[in-house]
Amino acid sequence: MARKIVVNGKSHTVEASATTPLLYVLHNELGLHGPRFGCGLAQCGACSVLVNGKETRSCVTPVSMVAGKTVTTLEGLPKLWEKESGKKAADGLHPIQQAWIDQQVPQCGYCQSGMMIQAADLLATNKNPSDAQIKSAMNGHLCRCGTYPRILKAVKQASTTIRGAE
Numbered sequence: 231m232a233r234k235i236v237v238n239g240k241s242h243t244v245e246a247s248a249t250t251p252l253l254y255v256l257h258n259e260l261g262l263h264g265p266r267f268g269c270g271l272a273q274c275g276a277c278s279v280l281v282n283g284k285e286t287r288s289c290v291t292p293v294s295m296v297a298g299k300t301v302t303t304l305e306g307l308p309k310l311w312e313k314e315s316g317k318k319a320a321d322g323l324h325p326i327q328q329a330w331i332d333q334q335v336p337q338c339g340y341c342q343s344g345m346m347i348q349a350a351d352l353l354a355t356n357k358n359p360s361d362a363q364i365k366s367a368m369n370g371h372l373c374r375c376g377t378y379p380r381i382l383k384a385v386k387q388a389s390t391t392i393r394g395a396e
Contacts, residue, residue: 235296237262238306239313248294252286253277255293256303264304264343268372275371278344279303280310285351304343307350314354315395325391326350329384337375345371349385357393359385 232243237260244259256262256279265288268276272287279288280302281295302310307324311317320328326346329335336342345368352359352367359367364385373381 233293233297235293235301236299237301238303239300239309244293246293249292251289252279252291252293252296252301253288256288256301262303262305265347266340266343268341268344273370273372274341275344275348276341278347278371280347280351283351283354285348302347302350304346307346310350315392317395324350324388325395326353326384326388329387329391332387333380333384335377335380335384337377341371341373345373345381349381349388352385353389353392357396358389361386 231247232245234241234243237256242260244255246255246259253265253267256265265279266276267289268274270289272290277287277289278285280286282299307327308319308322311319311324326349330342330346348368348371352364356363361382364382368381
């Protein structure tokens with residue numbers, strides 16, 4: 231059945247049943263590979279996207295649940311930044327993405343899309359989080375490489391950039 235969804239600021243008509251996981255639609259129909267299949271049980275966070283600005287696990291979210299809502303994937307973070315800040319994304323990257331590069335966060339990189347999505351959710355509501363608040367927000371995301379100290383530094387860096395843009 232044809233369904234309309236808005237992903238990264240663009241309206242799309244997709245052919246999927248109501249119960250098809252959003253992750254499969256993003257990958258198979260829209261060719262977006264930022265969100266990754268990790269556990270399939272919403273436990274690891276690799277599949278995270280923003281739905282109306284809130285971090286959501288796309289592996290367990292039926293596509294029917296995003297009708298009338300806005301979905302943002304890793305690929306859409308620069309446009310989200312431009313919309314939120316009114317500023318052009320430097321080098322085409324959201325401050326979170328730039329911080330991830332600057333702090334050399336990823337090793338394998340598999341979980342990092344979900345980590346950045348969670349950081350975007352956190353920084354949208356708390357522009358100056360403490361270390362404890364960052365750790366708490368990121369708690370539901372698993373990084374098998376153990377780059378948690380670099381993730382913390384990257385979120386702090388992005389926070390500084392975002393506050394400086396205000």
